[in-house]
Amino acid sequence: MRIKKLLLRIESQFVRLKLNHNELANSLSRDQRDVLTLKNIESVIENRKKHPSISAVYRVRNGSQYIELSIISVAPICSEIIIVDNGSTDGTLEIVKRLKDELSSICDIKIFHYNSSVALAGKGYRDEVEKYPERSLAKYYNYAFSLASCEYVMKCDAHCIYTPAGINKIQSKIINLYKTNNLFTFRGVEIFGGLLSCEPYLIKKGCFEYYDSDTFELLKLKFKRSxxxxxxxxxxxxxxxxxxxxxxxxxxxxxxxTPIKYLYSKGE
Structure with missing residues (x-):
């Protein structure tokens, strides 16, 4: 664990967030950037023919503050987007239903409901799940990902907004490597600047499952990677x-x- 943290710290000195999907974008006018942006989006959608289909899977509760931009940012690469709502009270479902119509020509948005209360990750998680097994995060996650119908599933969160450059990198990887790789790892950057660790976000359907640890859910792969x-x-x-x-x-x-408890309990 210490070695992993050290490597992450070293890597963070060299890795930088790239926003532009075209290196010439800074020298273009506003109208030219609009044209370039649309061409890039259309190119991503067209390139879906070159790789296995992708289902983006969202597990969400009270994500109205950010879910629209998140869905819009990932939609071009996806054939379908699965929304599993866990009792949102803040208008999340209304936003998703509107996007289902607005993005119908881009991808298919499917809405599901998970009515059981889910335990918050962190201290005391194991005790709560042992007392109330239906609150298991692993159970929630396994249900959500089982709903996907595409060849690959992409784990998405309502508070993550994908950059066009990031979507291009993900698509390039899967186009070139899907015949030899069942899993692709990537990372994000926290809005306050923290570099997040690389995690398995894009995985071939049926090749994984989740189980509960002492503090949260963990991913278990059904295959070994070289x-x-x-x-x-x-x-x-x-x-x-x-x-x-x-x-x-x-x-x-x-x-x-905590902010998280406010968010989930009050629906703000």
Whole structure:
């Protein structure tokens, strides 16, 4: 674990977020950038023919602050987007239903409901799940990913916004390597600047499952990866921006609870 943290710290000195999908974008006018942006989006959609189909899977509760931009950012690469709502009370479902119509020509958005209360990750998680097994995060995750009908599933969160450059990198990887790789890892950058670790976000359907640890859910692969597959399937440059903590300004000076508990319990 110490070695992993050391390597991450060293890597963070060299890895930088890339926003442009074209190196010439800075020299273009606003109208030219609009044309370039549309061409890039259309190119991503057209290139879906070159790789296995992808289902983006969202597990969401009260994500209205960011879910629209998140879905829009990932839609071009996906054949379908699975939304599994866990009792949102903040208008999340209304946003998703509207996007289902607005993006119908781009991808198919399917909405499902998971009605059981889900335990919050962290201290005391294991005790709560042992007392209330239906609150298991692993059970929730396994259900959500089982709903996908595409060849690959992409784990998405409502507070993650993908950059066009990131989507291009992900698509390039899967086009070139899907015949030899069942899993692709990439990372994001936190809105306040923290570089997140590379994680398995794009995996072939049926090749994994989740189980509960003492503090949260963990991914278990049903296959072994070679060292070459680990290296080749990895994208070090951040592909998305993690924006959740930007909303924490709403919870300043509320010391009796954490922002996450406010978010999930009050529907803000």
């Amino acid at each position: 060292f070459k597959q680990r290296i080749m399937g990895r994208i070090s440059t951040p592909c998305f921006i993690h924006v959740k903590r930007m909303s924490y300004v709403k919870y300043a000076f509320k010391k009796e609870s």
